[in-house]
Amino acid sequence: MERVKCEDAISAKGRPFTGAEYLESLRDGREIYVYGERVKDVTRHPAFRNAARSIARLYDALHDDKSKELLTSTTDTGSGGFTHKFFRAARSRDDLMAQRDAIAHWARLSYGWMGRSPDYKASLMNTLGANYDFYGRFADNAKAWYRRAQENVLFMNHAIVNPPVDRAKPVDQVKDVFITIQKDTDAGIYVSGAKVVATASALTHYNFLGQNAAVPLHDTDLAVMFIAPMNAPGVKLICRTSYEMTAKRDGLAVRLSAVVALRRERRDFRFR
Numbered sequence: 001m002e003r004v005k006c007e008d009a010i011s012a013k014g015r016p017f018t019g020a021e022y023l024e025s026l027r028d029g030r031e032i033y034v035y036g037e038r039v040k041d042v043t044r045h046p047a048f049r050n051a052a053r054s055i056a057r058l059y060d061a062l063h064d065d066k067s068k069e070l071l072t073s074t075t076d077t078g079s080g081g082f083t084h085k086f087f088r089a090a091r092s093r094d095d096l097m098a099q100r101d102a103i104a105h106w107a108r109l110s111y112g113w114m115g116r117s118p119d120y121k122a123s124l125m126n127t128l129g130a131n132y133d134f135y136g137r138f139a140d141n142a143k144a145w146y147r148r149a150q151e152n153v154l155f156m157n158h159a160i161v162n163p164p165v166d167r168a169k170p171v172d173q174v175k176d177v178f179i180t181i182q183k184d185t186d187a188g189i190y191v192s193g194a195k196v197v198a199t200a201s202a203l204t205h206y207n208f209l210g211q212n213a214a215v216p217l218h219d220t221d222l223a224v225m226f227i228a229p230m231n232a233p234g235v236k237l238i239c240r241t242s243y244e245m246t247a248k249r250d251g252l253a254v255r256l257s258a259v260v261a262l263r264r265e266r267r268d269f270r271f272r
Contacts, residue, residue, distance in 0.1 A: 014151075015081050016059065016084065023043045026203065028230070031231075031235060048202055048244065051114075058117055071084055071105060076089070084122070086099045124156070128142040128146040132146070155204040155205045156227075157207050158198070160195065170218070178194065180221045181224055191224060201230065206228065211225065
């Protein structure tokens with residue numbers, strides 16, 4: 001399958017995904033495994049399908065006349081479109097209060113059980129727009145990701161924890177397992193390795209890969225952070241047990257389970 005951007009599923013400019021478009025955006029050839037099985041389509045597989053539909057409801061609420069005013073505001077990117085209020089950096093007390101109400105309304109749609117809904121990483125993406133100058137020569141990249149996340153209401157996940165291989169050893173002595181830079185070229189970096197606890201990643205659009213703490217390092221090849229699409233060549237997600245699939249009867253776990261995954265780059269993976 002030819003690799004596509006998730007945003008290509010949106011059929012009209014100036015607005016975020018609908019529920020149907022969100023589900024379509026996940027059918028992008030991503031490489032996901034659960035119970036040793038390669039998942040062909042997360043929107044139909046019994047380990048993921050109900051959670052995917054629950055998230056689709058959140059996107060549909062952005063377009064519903066009954067909730068659109070509460071949930072959305074115009075973008076500040078110049079697109080002329082609208083976005084979820086928490087995907088636009090707050091500039092005032094009123095903005096913060098409006099964001100709180102929008103977050104709460106989305107949470108009520110999942111009875112507060114889906115903590116990793118699309119708005120949870122909006123706090124990170126907002127900093128890229130509000131504090132882009134912090135990133136120096138990468139400031140334009142920061143602004144571009146802020147705009148992209150806001151205009152489409154992208155569902156991001158993060159993977160920031162290294163696999164607990166041998167905690168008695170310094171990080172740089174187990175670098176063969178962790179995400180490390182294999183090669184640095186004018187075209188970008190090549191990385192390989194693994195991260196764990198990528199919650200809900202199978203149902204998201206992009207991964208933010210970083211570090212969860214300041215760790216003393218003697219090898220700069222371990223000091224890497226980036227954003228990558230979930231269907232990037234070489235990326236594999238190995239998921240834990242699905243509550244949704246194993247629940248004995250209908251209930252919250254059946255509809256709202258956010259499956260945790262191990263993220264693995266088994267071959268060189270290039271980033272610009």
